[in-house]
Amino acid sequence: MGKVLLETRGLSNHFGKICTADNLDLTIEERVLTSIIGPNGAGKSTLINLLTGYLPVQAGRIFFQGKEITRLPVHKRVRQGICRSFQIVNVFPQLSVSRNVMIPILALTGRSWRPFANIASEKDAHGEMEAILARVGLSAERDTLANALSHGDQRLLEVGVALAARPTLLFLDEPTAGMNPVERSRLLEDIRRLSREGRTTFVVVEHDMDVVFALSERIIVLHRGVVIGDGPPEEIRNDKTVKEVYLGEDVSDLFRYDEGDETK
Amino acid sequence: MKNKSLFAALILVFLAALVAMPHLSGRFTVYLAMRFMILGIFAVGYNLLLGQTGLLSFGHGAFYAAGAYGMGFFWLHLSPHPLLGIGAGVAAAAVLALLIGFFCVRHTEIYFAMLTLAFGMMVFSLIWNAREITGGDDGLVGIMRDPVTFFGLGKIPIGKDAQYYYLVLFFFVLSVWVAHRIRISPFGLVLSGIRENARRTEFAGVPVRNYRLAVFVLSGAFAGLAGALEAMLQSNARPFMAHWTHSADPVLVSLLGGLHSLTGPLAGSLLFVAMREIVQRFTENWMLWFGIVLLIIILGFRGGVVGVVQNLVLRRRAEGEG
Amino acid sequence: MQSIVHVCLAGLSAGMFIWLVASGLTLIFGVLGVLNFAHGSFYMLGAYFCFTVLRHLSANFWIGLLLGPLFVCAVGFIVERFFLRRVYHLALPYQLLLTFAFVLIFDNLVKIVWGAGSLSPPRLDIFGEAILIMGRKFPAYNLFIIAVGPLVAIGLWLMLERTWWGRIIRAASSDREMASALGVRVPILFTAVFVFGCWLGAIGGGLAAPYVGIMTPGMGDTIIIEAFIVAVIGGLGSLKGAFLGALIIGVLSAFGTRFFPTFDMFLIFILMAGVLLWRPQGLFGEAR
Numbered sequence: 001m002g003k004v005l006l007e008t009r010g011l012s013n014h015f016g017k018i019c020t021a022d023n024l025d026l027t028i029e030e031r032v033l034t035s036i037i038g039p040n041g042a043g044k045s046t047l048i049n050l051l052t053g054y055l056p057v058q059a060g061r062i063f064f065q066g067k068e069i070t071r072l073p074v075h076k077r078v079r080q081g082i083c084r085s086f087q088i089v090n091v092f093p094q095l096s097v098s099r100n101v102m103i104p105i106l107a108l109t110g111r112s113w114r115p116f117a118n119i120a121s122e123k124d125a126h127g128e129m130e131a132i133l134a135r136v137g138l139s140a141e142r143d144t145l146a147n148a149l150s151h152g153d154q155r156l157l158e159v160g161v162a163l164a165a166r167p168t169l170l171f172l173d174e175p176t177a178g179m180n181p182v183e184r185s186r187l188l189e190d191i192r193r194l195s196r197e198g199r200t201t202f203v204v205v206e207h208d209m210d211v212v213f214a215l216s217e218r219i220i221v222l223h224r225g226v227v228i229g230d231g232p233p234e235e236i237r238n239d240k241t242v243k244e245v246y247l248g249e250d251v252s253d254l255f256r257y258d259e260g261d262e263t264k
Numbered sequence: 265m266k267n268k269s270l271f272a273a274l275i276l277v278f279l280a281a282l283v284a285m286p287h288l289s290g291r292f293t294v295y296l297a298m299r300f301m302i303l304g305i306f307a308v309g310y311n312l313l314l315g316q317t318g319l320l321s322f323g324h325g326a327f328y329a330a331g332a333y334g335m336g337f338f339w340l341h342l343s344p345h346p347l348l349g350i351g352a353g354v355a356a357a358a359v360l361a362l363l364i365g366f367f368c369v370r371h372t373e374i375y376f377a378m379l380t381l382a383f384g385m386m387v388f389s390l391i392w393n394a395r396e397i398t399g400g401d402d403g404l405v406g407i408m409r410d411p412v413t414f415f416g417l418g419k420i421p422i423g424k425d426a427q428y429y430y431l432v433l434f435f436f437v438l439s440v441w442v443a444h445r446i447r448i449s450p451f452g453l454v455l456s457g458i459r460e461n462a463r464r465t466e467f468a469g470v471p472v473r474n475y476r477l478a479v480f481v482l483s484g485a486f487a488g489l490a491g492a493l494e495a496m497l498q499s500n501a502r503p504f505m506a507h508w509t510h511s512a513d514p515v516l517v518s519l520l521g522g523l524h525s526l527t528g529p530l531a532g533s534l535l536f537v538a539m540r541e542i543v544q545r546f547t548e549n550w551m552l553w554f555g556i557v558l559l560i561i562i563l564g565f566r567g568g569v570v571g572v573v574q575n576l577v578l579r580r581r582a583e584g585e586g
Numbered sequence: 587m588q589s590i591v592h593v594c595l596a597g598l599s600a601g602m603f604i605w606l607v608a609s610g611l612t613l614i615f616g617v618l619g620v621l622n623f624a625h626g627s628f629y630m631l632g633a634y635f636c637f638t639v640l641r642h643l644s645a646n647f648w649i650g651l652l653l654g655p656l657f658v659c660a661v662g663f664i665v666e667r668f669f670l671r672r673v674y675h676l677a678l679p680y681q682l683l684l685t686f687a688f689v690l691i692f693d694n695l696v697k698i699v700w701g702a703g704s705l706s707p708p709r710l711d712i713f714g715e716a717i718l719i720m721g722r723k724f725p726a727y728n729l730f731i732i733a734v735g736p737l738v739a740i741g742l743w744l745m746l747e748r749t750w751w752g753r754i755i756r757a758a759s760s761d762r763e764m765a766s767a768l769g770v771r772v773p774i775l776f777t778a779v780f781v782f783g784c785w786l787g788a789i790g791g792g793l794a795a796p797y798v799g800i801m802t803p804g805m806g807d808t809i810i811i812e813a814f815i816v817a818v819i820g821g822l823g824s825l826k827g828a829f830l831g832a833l834i835i836g837v838l839s840a841f842g843t844r845f846f847p848t849f850d851m852f853l854i855f856i857l858m859a860g861v862l863l864w865r866p867q868g869l870f871g872e873a874r
Contacts, residue, residue, distance in 0.1 A: 371862070516683070
């Protein structure tokens with residue numbers, strides 16, 4: 001705990017008059033499961049887009065493991081170790097689950113430039129693919145087409161494809177959106193377990209407060225592109241500014257967190 | 265699986281028929297078979313771009329023409345050796361595809377289609393206007409088929425159609441095999457990924473633009489091979505090969521046969537050549553009927569002929585099990 | 587100096603002529619999102635129908651220009667309502683190929699009905715033969731075209747910006763779902779816009795015959811390429827861009843034909859490639 005994985009300096013972004021990132025100086029620590037929360041329009045997705053290279057940086061700089069990555073294109077950032085999953089399921093619809101996962105694996109092991117190799121004989125890649133499917137619990141669905149999966153399984157696949165890129169830092173953009181409670185707790189368990197394994201640092205963007213407080217070791221609160229809260233869950237729960245920002249929702253319900261929730 | 269061995273058997277039968285053809289039928293059928301194979305090479309390579317990677321190019325006629333004219337110039341000015349000539353044609357097409365592709369692959373969807381269309385027509389107008397070099401609308405004429413020699417060790421004559429047929433057959437089988445290998449390779453899988461979700465492929469660490477360029481050049485090389493072979497078949501190269509209406513041929517043929525399989529473009533080519541021959545006996549306006557067939561396919565049978573067959577097989581299997 | 591003025595005028599008339607054809611194409615793309623390969627065919631049908639009206643109904647040019655395009659509108663209605671409508675939800679290749687199928691069908695139907703050879707449109711004497719400009723004769727009809735172009739542009743602008751009808755079109759083209767949610771009957775709107783676009787193309791065809799002097803079943807295939815280029819240079823979907831693009835192309839290709847005859851078509855493509863490399867979305871297109 002403590003080693004800085006990602007750092008931004010003065011990161012700013014505007015869409016016309018709307019400020020989605022206002023001079024942000026953020027750090028993400030290695031192996032600390034971090035959540036980013038904030039009301040709608042706070043700039044959470046924009047932040048992920050900026051950090052992963054999907055949106056070009058208007059002002060400011062981004063550093064990853066000490067190296068500057070501000071102008072690096074998406075695929076190069078992925079190779080450096082930064083990856084993401086998407087809020088809306090964004091997989092390869094007409095390909096099977098196993099092929100979905102194989103693509104990042106083959107790409108990152110440098111096997112994808114070979115036009116005369118045969119996928120069937122890529123033993124290492126197959127092994128890694130099976131391992132990932134096991135980690136997200138989709139081994140039984142390996143031959144199912146992605147668009148034939150249930151919504152919950154599609155979200156699991158979404159995380160699986162992101163994990164297949166062997167990320168050091170993985171941004172999950174609302175991973176439990178649209179899931180029923182059973183699916184949700186299953187995914188949360190998976191994320192918690194994977195985070196403990198230590199290979200990947202997870203940063204989760206979420207709306208659902210239950211998820212956030214159940215999962216995180218650190219919470220960053222964004223509002224209109226500004227960080228208004230940053231710390232462990234108990235601290236955020238009691239933060240006055242944060243509570244004010246969430247006014248309009250039933251605050252007491254939002255921040256109720258029983259010890260018993262851990263075991264649900 | 266029973267289906268796989270049935271399929272393999274069908275392929276062997278088809279191949280055997282192709283090999284035996286010159287001995288079984290007249291000159292005209294042999295000529296038609298060659299036209300089918302050449303179109304098949306064009307379409308199978310093109311489908312790597314369209315069906316596999318999801319890129320619609322309306323300018324591949326330019327590479328076909330580059331293959332034809334490249335081969336023609338080589339024969340006329342450098343050496344009559346057919347294999348070297350074909351090599352020159354393919355190389356010319358690949359280089360042209362690299363140049364044009366470099367500008368086009370940074371755009372997607374409709375701008376990509378329009379740019380390829382424009383570049384294709386640019387090549388056409390270049391060929392048409394540069395009369396002194398290319399012969400203008402007469403094209404290059406007098407390309408002959410000299411015997412194939414291997415380092416002075418024996419000559420294989422290809423002057424007669426029945427003899428040239430085997431050279432075309434050789435390249436046809438080679439092309440289909442290469443296309444097949446690409447389809448089942450990791451490279452091919454990434455191409456499918458780009459078709460299904462280019463953004464996600466980017467996030468899988470793939471430099472998508474480079475892959476698009478690579479498959480563009482590959483499909484251009486196939487087009488060049490087809491063009492070179494036609495130049496030798498017809499003994500001439502014509503500017504029309506680069507016109508956008510000719511560029512539409514592999515698109516139509518792939519759609520007709522089925523975009524998502526290897527055999528689709530081949531089935532489509534066969535149907536196209538057969539249909540053209542049959543319908544042309546009855547009416548001059550065979551393209552009218554082709555347009556109608558195309559309409560029907562787009563509205564109801566987008567999997568093409570192969571798709572229809574696959575559905576029938578699936579349905580029969582389900583009924584058998586049910 | 588005299589040559590330059592004449593070349594400019596020739597360029598202007600060529601440009602305005604292309605604008606007439608490209609306007610319909612751009613409108614259809616801007617609202618429906620479909621690039622209509624068959625637009626050249628509607629242009630051709632316009633020319634042929636006008637010709638037929640002039641031959642069999644009335645020798646009056648204006649009546650021909652009025653009635654001819656109406657037949658084309660009927661054809662356009664059938665194409666959109668029963669065919670194109672079914673492929674809006676499909677990927678781009680299918681839409682393009684559907685319109686291409688109609689190119690094949692119409693080109694060949696015209697061959698069957700009117701013959702495969704070229705036809706000469708009846709002689710036009712309304713404007714007189716030619717007008718002396720700076721000592722040299724310039725066809726009067728071409729001056730007419732130079733005048734019609736901006737008229738159509740202004741008319742379209744007025745319609746889109748100042749009428750209720752135009753406002754709905756603009757709304758539907760920028761946000762289809764929203765417009766539908768607000769009560770706009772989008773399918774009917776699409777049909778109407780498509781038919782209107784065909785009408786514009788047909789008018790172009792009707793005006794083309796005396797301008798070009800000859801009609802062939804293939805006349806749509808060549809004009810469509812020029813219209814595409816103009817639309818792409820101007821920015822797909824932008825009428826303003828199409829107008830400007832047409833002007834540039836017209837004038838440039840007139841100078842090209844005059845001073846670099848071998849490369850005139852080539853120049854247009856170079857220009858298009860150049861514009862797209864500098865601004866991938868065209869002059870006035872929306873950045874993607």
